[in-house]
Amino acid sequence: MFEVSERLKNLPPYLFAEIDRKKKKLISEGHDIIDFGIGDPDLPTPENIVEAMKKGVGNASYHRYPIGKGMADFRKAISEYYRENCQVEIDPDSEVCVLIGSKEGIAHFPWAFLNRGDITLVPEPCYPVYHIGTRLSEGTPFFMPLKSEKGFLPDLGSIPSGAAEKARIMYLNYPNNPTAAFATRDFLMEAISFCKKHGIILAYDAAYSEIYFEEKPVSFLSLPGAKDVGIEFNSLSKPFNMTGWRAGWACGNASLVAGLAKIKENIDSGTFEAVQFSGVEALRNGRKSTE
Numbered sequence: 001m002f003e004v005s006e007r008l009k010n011l012p013p014y015l016f017a018e019i020d021r022k023k024k025k026l027i028s029e030g031h032d033i034i035d036f037g038i039g040d041p042d043l044p045t046p047e048n049i050v051e052a053m054k055k056g057v058g059n060a061s062y063h064r065y066p067i068g069k070g071m072a073d074f075r076k077a078i079s080e081y082y083r084e085n086c087q088v089e090i091d092p093d094s095e096v097c098v099l100i101g102s103k104e105g106i107a108h109f110p111w112a113f114l115n116r117g118d119i120t121l122v123p124e125p126c127y128p129v130y131h132i133g134t135r136l137s138e139g140t141p142f143f144m145p146l147k148s149e150k151g152f153l154p155d156l157g158s159i160p161s162g163a164a165e166k167a168r169i170m171y172l173n174y175p176n177n178p179t180a181a182f183a184t185r186d187f188l189m190e191a192i193s194f195c196k197k198h199g200i201i202l203a204y205d206a207a208y209s210e211i212y213f214e215e216k217p218v219s220f221l222s223l224p225g226a227k228d229v230g231i232e233f234n235s236l237s238k239p240f241n242m243t244g245w246r247a248g249w250a251c252g253n254a255s256l257v258a259g260l261a262k263i264k265e266n267i268d269s270g271t272f273e274a275v276q277f278s279g280v281e282a283l284r285n286g287r288k289s290t291e
């Protein structure tokens with residue numbers, strides 16, 4: 001038998017895979033269960049997006065390596081989406097990198113910016129990839145509890161100064177999984193100035209930015225100073241029922257985007273261009289069908 005690396009040995013089991021194993025076991029024993037596991041829309045992808053994919057698959061120019069930060073047209077559609085929905089300007093050339101689902105980018109990001117022993121500030125509870133990505137880069141997560149009495153926002157004032165000084169990345173995710181909390185503008189402004197003061201990167205997971213009732217969530221990147229310290233991870237998965245397609249992006253501070261893109265170009269060769277072509281359709285015309 002071959003032993004796995006220390007890195008892998010020290011990794012806790014992936015939460016959602018573990019829940020899935022338990023779920024399947026209970027079902028096989030005949031139990032009727034309600035699934036609170038991985039968030040996965042149970043509706044199909046809207047028809048216009050599926051049609052775009054059919055067309056894209058037939059386009060031979062998409063059959064080749066997609067290398068680089070992503071197709072120009074998809075990056076442009078992402079930039080337009082931010083202009084129209086968040087009133088923020090994103091340069092499609094330097095401030096966007098297409099991802100194979102935002103999970104891929106979140107997992108790879110610390111490889112570009114963490115050194116061994118560096119600390120990341122991670123909300124607790126959280127989407128597990130923040131601390132797993134940290135551990136894979138030989139960093140150490142410092143957990144910031146999310147408490148109901150604080151509206152499930154971390155109390156930045158209670159982070160010990162030693163941890164703040166050694167921290168390189170802070171992860172935030174609003175609308176939040178799993179608490180469903182929204183961030184206030186005041187809190188996000190406080191987080192931006194905290195990160196500026198301590199030289200910390202703010203990695204903002206916006207996977208649920210389109211999932212809300214009446215009140216639209218605050219757009220992190222639209223806040224003054226956000227782009228000085230921040231990178232936002234976003235995804236087609238949840239708003240367009242596209243979890244299986246693996247299509248997301250990172251955008252924000254150009255040097256953060258460039259670091260992530262450099263890691264990616266050494267590991268993967270990008271997102272299938274037919275998927276990116278369908279992503280253009282989703283961002284430009286998909287919202288009508290999912291509202």
Ligand SMILES: *Cc1c(COP(=O)(O)O)cnc(C)c1O
Nearest residue numbers: 101102103127177207235237248
């Ligand atoms: C689903 C989810 C993601 C990842 O989505 P992708 O399908 O990889 O784009 C990221 N963050 C949170 C909080 C999620 O729930």
